[in-house]
Amino acid sequence: MARRAIYPGTFDPLTNGHVDIIARACHLFDEVIVALLVNPGKLPLFTVPERIEILNEAVKSQFSQVSIETFSGLLVDFARQRQAHAIIRGIRSFKDYEYELPMVLMNRRLNPEVETVLLVASEENSYVSSSLIKEVFTLGGSIEGLVPETVIERMKQKKTQ
Ligand code: PNS
Secondary structure, three states, X not given: OOOEEEEEEOOOOOOHHHHHHHHHHHHHOOEEEEEEEOOXXXXXXXXXXXXXXXXXXXXXXXXXXXEEEEEOOOHHHHHHHOOOOEEEEEEOOHHHHHHXXXXXXXXXXXXXXXXXXXXXXXXXXXXXXXXXXXXXXXXXXXXXXXXXXXXXHHHHHHHHO
16 A cells, blocks of 8 residues: 655745655655645735746655645645545644644544654755745845755745736
């Protein structure tokens, strides 16, 4: 039976840190579903269709066992629907661990059949976050090498719109 994992997130925007975690998950699992949270409460930089396009361009083309999907509601319900064995989350620091731990335990309580696997980000991506990328770019700093090329192009387009 194929081992299937879900890698959930907001991906606004996708960073090289996310891509690194996806690559690590692909070494461990036969199928990896990158699951984009549709959260009407949040005002994102990129729309859901734009973020799906970015994920398709930058991730799906590189990793054959990856599929891109959207979800809303509880992550564990989506995991159950997709018969996933694991939820993948990337951690860069103790701060991330502290943020993740309550979610791991809550998700385990809600669905004990799905295990959360915390993967440690590579050193070079350990300070990269979507929010920092947006801030640095907005203030005119370079984000070269920290996000996929398509993200840079699309962020430049947003600036001129
Ligand atoms: O990229 P993010 O914003 O850090 O991802 C957070 C995400 C999507 C993993 C988290 O917000 C989530 O799982 N949301 C779905 C709703 C849910 O299941 N909430 C209970 C979590 S214990």
